[in-house]
Amino acid sequence: MSCVKLSISSYHTDQAKLSELKSGFNATELFLSGPLSDEDICLVCKEVLLQLESLEKITLELRECTDNGCVHIAHLIEKNSSIRYLSLLLNNVGEKGAQILAKGLLKSSLQSFSMYAAQLDLHDQCIGDTGAKYIADALKDHQTLKSLYLVQNRLSNVGLTHIIKNLSSSSVCELDLRTNNIDSEGAKVISSYLVDNNTLKKLVLNENRGIQNEGAKEIALSLTTNSALTQLSLRSCGIGKKGAERFAACLVQNTTLQTLDLCGNTEVGDDAVELMSRGLKENRSLLELNLSCCGLGDEGCAHLAEALLVNETLTHLWLQKNEIGDGGILSLSQTIRQNKVLCLLSVSGNRFSHKGSTALAQSLSQNDTLTTLDIGGSINTESISMVDILLDKNKQLIRYKNWTKELLQINKELVQQRDSLKKLVHKKK
Template sequence: MTLKRSRSDSNEKTVEYIKKKIRTIDSPEKSINLYHCLNELGDHSLVEQIQKCLKSGKIKEATISSSQWSAVVCVLLTSEEDLDEFCLDKFVKAKNKHKNMEVLQKLLPVIKESRSVQLSNCGVTDEGCAALVSALRSNPSHLRELNLSGNEIGDSGVTLLSAGLADPHCKLEKLWLRDCGITDEGCAALASALTSNPSHLGHLSLTGNKLGNSVNLLSDVLQNPHCKLEKLWLNDCDIKDEGCAALASALRSNPSHLRQLNLSLNKIGDSGVTLLSAVLKDPRCKLEILRLRDCGITDEGCAALASALRSNPSHLRRLDLSWNKKGDLGVKLLCAGLKNPHCKLEELQLRDCGITDEGCVALASALRSNSSLLRHLNLTGNKLGKSGVKLLKDNPHYKLETVYC
């Protein structure tokens, strides 16, 4: 468990605070059994341990009883400073869902006061989402980051969360929902919430959810002129041509905000990449990072990307085309775009793409024509010989900082 604060109270002050609270606390909202807490602590060793962990930022995984969790909450609530981050990633075991809920209920007062809440792989279900939404609704303008990745919250959990996101007072900026079992229904609820309150969320990850064509609903959000989404991760979401077409259409309507797009592990193929390349050509497009790992891209898709790099070369900084079997011809086509003197690409990932020394010759030629561009090049898993590797690694005129072959 990671806890970040700007400072921590002294042990003595904390113990005195707890003693005082035993006599005065009457808030059912905090629901902390302080008397039981001090009874079990005895010499206050756990309070001291928690304070030490607060300063170091870590609490090691251990078996913590109900009253000890109360002690954790109590110590966290004693500080006069704001709690910047509350992280329980993988700390609560998913095997015991009843205990997870019990712990989550105790931690709600702390979660409500946190700006960043990290609860990935904690066994949170739709019931936990209901508890979280209840707490966050009482203080919706405080939370800025929420990570529920790896929890089986499903469509019902996302629907509950979406009700909170639709609140005009909600100022959430980053939301991670990777591998949460979300399908069409949950995507629809999320899209509806973001349509109602689109101006704050800047980072959304829905990686590993089988959205399919329901990504069209998110495309409607992207078209909203008030949408401020800058980072969108949709890798391994079962998106195909139709979904890619909808995303491309949305980005053509409102191209200036998105900075990062991850569509890896979706079989969008050359047709999908061609549609996205048309967006990249738009001078208003400010996309800096594009990840298209294992998307079924061949020579045709590489030609479209190269054309985009020639037309609007100055914004894209990172391009990942790993695990697409485009071979040497695809790389040669791509290099035609890299030779543009205005190209600012700094990182190029081409892992396991069937490239040989012939492709290395094309890359070396592009680097000679525009030696100021690439800093990081990854060609791991390709069929390179010694001559190809030498071409890329032994030229002092290149500005490459890392080369993986």
Template sequence: MENPSPEKSINLFHCLNELKDHSLVQEVQTYLSRGGDRHLFGARLSPAQWSALVFMMLNSEEELDEFDVWKYDPSEECLLRLLPVVTASRKALLFNCGITDEGCAALAAALRSNLSSHLRELNLNLNEPRDSGVKQLSALLEHPHCKLEKVELEHCSITDEGCAALASALRSNPSSHLRELNLNQNNLGDSGVKQLSALLEDPHCKLEKLELSDCRITDERCAALASALRSNPSSHLRELNLNDNKPGDSGVKQLSALLEDPHCTLEKVELYNCNIREEGCAALASALRSNPSSHLRELNLNYNKLGDSGVKQLSAVLEDPHCKLEKLELDSCSITDKGCTALASALRSNPSSHLRELNLNHNKPGNSGVKQLSALLEDPHCKLEILE
């Protein structure tokens, strides 16, 4: 016999409640009163008990701002049973709880059928929806009434097929509210990245943050993304995460051409462990120096082999009074005392510098480099707040 739908169970619970039968409430409260998180972990609730829990949560005086499945039972069953609560919440934290394409389909259907849903942020990181589940979510994002602003799908076994479905859905919905999309640690493939590029090229696209860390982005795929953004002067994109990919110097040169464009609105670029060397670093530095109207505020170049020669190029950027960088990360970049001296000298010579955070961890500044950096911090004009 099939379990009744959440709606039917809730109706049944309403009847019991009107008859002043509070036994279900008491049973559920017993589970919820257990200490720590995961109150329902290992519990075998009946459909009626699940419905009692839904009723209690929907009628609670507490505002349903955030639903965290880990506070109850990190499982797909918990999601399916508490769907009415999820759709009534503003943020849903459903990461790492075994959600498959079935759970994604049910969630998408519930949100499509509830035009008054409050859900704005959805975190499905570390689940297994795969392409089939992502297609269901794409159908939701295609819906003109969908109000989602942030979707996280990190490490969800998505390939180019699922990525293409997402991009196509967003392109076909000019009224989409989506501003942040996290696709980290998925194998998007050439066609998937091409679809994303086509999305970024669309003047109706309102994405402000795109995360593609560890997505096998090569120099060609990086070039496609950069070209799309260059061709869209009305782009809203502010943050681009390409950490742990392999664009190399050739891909970074394409990104540099983007940063050189006066219409580029990027404020934060992350290129951690991207196989960048002196040549790529020089291209980035040249682009920033030649664009006094650059919006870039944060640049992450950690774990690249920039060396002292690459850092000297960046120092010339920091020396420029037009440079608006506020955070620069150079952890593990093969920097010695010469590079540290160049950085310190550049910042001392630019009293209007905006730099507030500088990360030089895991380099080899030596005693002379440390002295130069110490002298910089003692300078009354230095605005650095964090030096690592």
């Protein structure tokens, strides 16, 4: 058993559930939720959670927890050294709670710390910039923390600066600051850090709508020299044509970025995608590209299709909810017949008709790498059946290829062992 989910209303009324959990717990992950008071949290942490020696990952959805409740959570992660991953969904925790948690974090063995506000309209019940500073200060001397998620906590550029300032001296390689109040000036702070960064691998800035074109330009510019970041997500950040265009140069010069997510930036459009497609022709590292909800039409889709004839690394492409018609889909269909790399293609929610979906389905007959194809509702039952059969064929072919590679590797190792034994026997003679 790997994960246990438990919902309780209070320590006293749900003691039977908690006793059962404590006595028979052999899982590594626990999701605990409920309207627990701070007193309940104290008892649950002290009498139950501290005793779970196999517990490695815990998610606490405690919507009634206040700053005082954080004392007991901090004590839990400090004393139960088996806990490596902590995720908190809290509604009523502010700066003081963040300070308390930061002290517990500093003395813990955590590798991942996540703190989410459970709803948007929190006003003063978020950790804010001051709370972010407490967390940031704990980063300096924490040697095991790899992932930091501070989501929907009303961080502005000030809180961001505190975090970035201490990243270099920390072990954090994943940073998620989605749905905060970071704007283009904050993006400049991030850009300055990324220029010399050699530790951060994953950066998520989704729904920081103030980043816009100027912020995107700064981040894209830093990636022309950055050699560490592998995943960048800028969903719904108000980025338009001019911001997205800058990623064309990034795709040409960057050699480490593997995932780029621009979903939800509705003003990107065909012209910017044309330039990005030129960059894709030269890129040798990007594996996943998400351009869903980016205002992409037939022209932009055709440019992407052309790039995929040349690109040899992109395996996942999302183009949902754009303005792509039959013309763009026909271009993609021709490419799929020749592309030998793409594994996933999603084009649902566009404007193409049965003609386009049929052409896309038929293209699979000459493709042996696609294992996932999301066409959406514009496909009839017969075509769905054909797609399923052809995708299954590709899956089996890939399994066979992987099996063959494994056999070849085993054979290579056996040959090496045989040669070593021969040398050993020869030496003894």
